[in-house]
Amino acid sequence: MQIGYSHDKRAYALCGVRLDGFVREDARRPGECIVTGMNSTPKTLYEKVWADHVVKSYEDGTDLLYVDRHLVQEVSSPQAFAGLEAAGRKIRRPDAHISVADHAVPTRDRAAALRDGLAARQVERLVQNTEKFGIPYIPMRDRRHGIVHVIGPELGFTLPGAVLVCGDSHTCTHGAFGAIAFGIGASECECVLATQTLRQRKQKTMRVLLEGRRPDGVEVKDFILAVISSIGVGGGVGYAIEYAGSAVRDLSMEQRMTLCNMSIEAGSRIGMVGPDDKTFDYLRGRPLAPAGQEWDAAVEAWRGLASEPDAVFDREVVIDVSTLAPFVSWGTTPEECSPITGRVPDPAEEPDDGRRRRLQRSLDYMALTPGMPLTDIRIDRVFIGSCTNGRIEDLRRAAAVVDGHRVADHVAAIVVPGSAAVRAQAEQEGLDRIFLEAGFEWRSSGCSMCVAMNDDRLSEGERCASTSNRNFEGRQGKGGRTHLMSPPMAAAAAISGRLADVRKLGI
Amino acid sequence: MKPFTTIESVAAFIDEDAIDTDIIFPARFLLLLDKAGLAKHAFHERRHAPALKQPFILDRAPFTAAEILVARKNFGTGSSREQAVWCLADFGIRCIIAESFGEIFFANCFKNGVLPIVKSGEELKAIRKAAGEEQKIEIDLVDRTIRFQDGRVMAFEVDDYRRDALLNGLDEIGSILRDDGDDIVRFEERQRGRSSWLHLDPQKLSTFADLGKEKILD
Missing domain, CATH: 3.20.19.10 (Aconitase, domain 4)
Structure with missing residues (x-):
């Protein structure tokens, strides 16, 4: 072979040599080329991580998949621990789990005891279970507290090439690091605690290519809402998604987390991004990330995780992000969303029976009139936070819009940082002052008004501009109405008192 | 069930x-x-x-x-x-x-x-x-x-x-523990050799030694 050292198969292809295997990282000298796995099918990122975790394959085509990491929270774990205890079983690997209460915890008056008796009992049960079974529990008032999907990466618990699960559907967030990460039910949590494995069938693969330059005012939240409205809430069922393309490479790690986070809203339990230098820079020095020689070995292995250039995906979706505008949802599923420049759709124009009924039901619940401009929708509340958009970059971008303005008189607005670390960082940067002076409340970390299990919730009929991930009926409180959008768009809505195009605020 | x-x-x-x-x-x-x-x-x-x-x-x-x-x-x-x-x-x-x-x-x-x-x-x-x-x-x-x-x-x-x-x-958990336990042990041994960072040793976990003792936030 007459070419120099390269790990890029396309370079070899230029010389008329086709390689079907992996070019190993230990080809270090010019002219040397070690190729393994010749003639094997080129693999995707998902397939590589999957293959790395197959404990055994069963005759029916399912695999016993090894689970490296498990995040435990208060809502999906009590029944799992109870099952474990009833069967007299232990946790197989206590070092593979960390726990935190995020759903039910209050986001103000943390020093006071939990006022809600049921919430207090649920959090207390998690404390008891984690003590009994010997896994770390991060208390509500610890500097490391936060939403599971925010603190996993912060701690370096989330790593490329790992299989990570949690009894929460937004576990797909961690796929931003090149991990296979997915949400599971309580029974599966029990299985992971006892066996460190799950019996699974490999998913089909879908590549979502995001190409082009992101226009000003358009956020990664708009990318994912565009994807969901394009393929539908069932479009990803049965698939593991990989996000790729120039617009994805350009994203920061926090933006990639937002992107992967809402894969489940497109129906897919799994959304991934191939790890690169940004991934490694984010993780370097995190408390639970490898260090020293182990770090070097890990990075070398992680560099080999990328999907091979000629790997074949079962489905491919391409979106040119340069044509996107900021999105808002107007219905009660995340696919029911449109560019802010649009209007509320008219059910009379929908030919399909089922869809028309569904659309009419959405508009009835949302109390919207067909054909009205989206910017005419008046709001009562604003929520900035959640595992989708509760990270420091989200707060910076929202604060940039808010700075020097006032929240509209009739609007109650809160900012709930995704973790105590995010809150501390924001305070160091003075973002809390910007929000407070504008009339926002500045809260402590938790899921808060994304799931309305604590006292942060909408009243019957209230309408909220929200950076969270679900606009289901009652999601933010019984009878509450949710409009999903990016943090700058939620900030613009807070100032305007109605849904607003952040690009037109002149900020 | x-x-x-x-x-x-x-x-x-x-x-x-x-x-x-x-x-x-x-x-x-x-x-x-x-x-x-x-x-x-x-x-x-x-x-x-x-x-x-x-x-x-x-x-x-x-x-x-x-x-x-x-x-x-x-x-x-x-x-x-x-x-x-x-x-x-x-x-x-x-x-x-x-x-x-x-x-x-x-x-x-x-x-x-x-x-x-x-x-x-x-x-x-x-x-x-x-x-x-x-x-x-x-x-x-x-x-x-x-x-x-x-x-x-x-x-x-x-x-x-x-x-x-x-x-x-x-009972799925019971059957995995009974039938696949040895395979899991072998997998873990292999993985420890190949990707040691996926197993958190006591030194890394010591970052949690101050849990509950740390200065608390309000």
């Missing part, structure tokens, strides 16, 4: 796409700690809506005794809460037939003796028709068939191992 072989019952048809798990089991009831007794919270908002013209289908005879639920697209989409299955199982639902399901909900069904069946097009229409006519439908998991009152038979698909687990009321 209660073994599943054959059931025969009227089927309650919920005529709506994308019934998410928040509709099936609203989040505020997630603070409850037990699996049992959740039926009263199933579809809570739908059953207690002030504008109801007639009771919600599961509160109307003969569907109060329905063991089969028929739905449209994307049933059980959304949150991973297994309570959405527990409350339906507690109500007496043993089988759900829909055009498609939320994946986590689908997997959760099998862990709780509930059989989800995917059907679409003309077949789903026939099932909906029978449901609307309050006919009893028989679901036979042994034969993998749906039988109608008029003698028609329709086949359905289900994963072999999931079918076995339902038929035998299998």
Whole structure:
């Protein structure tokens, strides 16, 4: 072979040599080329991580998949621990789990005891279970507290090439690091605690290519809402998604987390991004990330995780992000969303029976009139936070819009940082002052008004501009109405008192 | 888990796409700690809506005794809460037939003796028709068939191992521990050699030594 050292198969292809295997990282000298796995099918990122975790394959085509990491929270774990205890079983690997209460915890008056008796009992049960079974529990008032999907990466618990699960559907967030990460039910949590494995069938693969330059005012939240409205809430069922393309490479790690986070809203339990230098820079020095020689070995292995250039995906979706505008949802599923420049759709124009009924039901619940401009929708509340958009970059971008303005008189607005670390960082940067002076409340970390299990919730009929991930009926409180959008768009809505195009605020 | 072989019952048809798990089991009831007794919270908002013209289908005879639920697209989409299955199982639902399901909900069904069946097009229409006519439908998991009152038979698909687990009321964790324990040990040894960073040693975990002792935040 007459070419120099390269790990890029396309370079070899230029010389008329086709390689079907992996070019190993230990080809270090010019002219040397070690190729393994010749003639094997080129693999995707998902397939590589999957293959790395197959404990055994069963005759029916399912695999016993090894689970490296498990995040435990208060809502999906009590029944799992109870099952474990009833069967007299232990946790197989206590070092593979960390726990935190995020759903039910209050986001103000943390020093006071939990006022809600049921919430207090649920959090207390998690404390008891984690003590009994010997896994770390991060208390509500610890500097490391936060939403599971925010603190996993912060701690370096989330790593490329790992299989990570949690009894929460937004576990797909961690796929931003090149991990296979997915949400599971309580029974599966029990299985992971006892066996460190799950019996699974490999998913089909879908590549979502995001190409082009992101226009000003358009956020990664708009990318994912565009994807969901394009393929539908069932479009990803049965698939593991990989996000790729120039617009994805350009994203920061926090933006990639937002992107992967809402894969489940497109129906897919799994959304991934191939790890690169940004991934490694984010993780370097995190408390639970490898260090020293182990770090070097890990990075070398992680560099080999990328999907091979000629790997074949079962489905491919391409979106040119340069044509996107900021999105808002107007219905009660995340696919029911449109560019802010649009209007509320008219059910009379929908030919399909089922869809028309569904659309009419959405508009009835949302109390919207067909054909009205989206910017005419008046709001009562604003929520900035959640595992989708509760990270420091989200707060910076929202604060940039808010700075020097006032929240509209009739609007109650809160900012709930995704973790105590995010809150501390924001305070160091003075973002809390910007929000407070504008009339926002500045809260402590938790899921808060994304799931309305604590006292942060909408009243019957209230309408909220929200950076969270679900606009289901009652999601933010019984009878509450949710409009999903990016943090700058939620900030613009807070100032305007109605849904607003952040690009037109002149900020 | 209660073994599943054959059931025969009227089927309650919920005529709506994308019934998410928040509709099936609203989040505020997630603070409850037990699996049992959740039926009263199933579809809570739908059953207690002030504008109801007639009771919600599961509160109307003969569907109060329905063991089969028929739905449209994307049933059980959304949150991973297994309570959405527990409350339906507690109500007496043993089988759900829909055009498609939320994946986590689908997997959760099998862990709780509930059989989800995917059907679409003309077949789903026939099932909906029978449901609307309050006919009893028989679901036979042994034969993998749906039988109608008029003698028609329709086949359905289900994963072999999931079918076995339902038929035998299998304890999946028990069987993995019994049959696959050695394989897991061998895998872990291999992985420790190859990707040691995936195993957290006491030195790394010492970052948690101050948990609960650390200066607390307000």
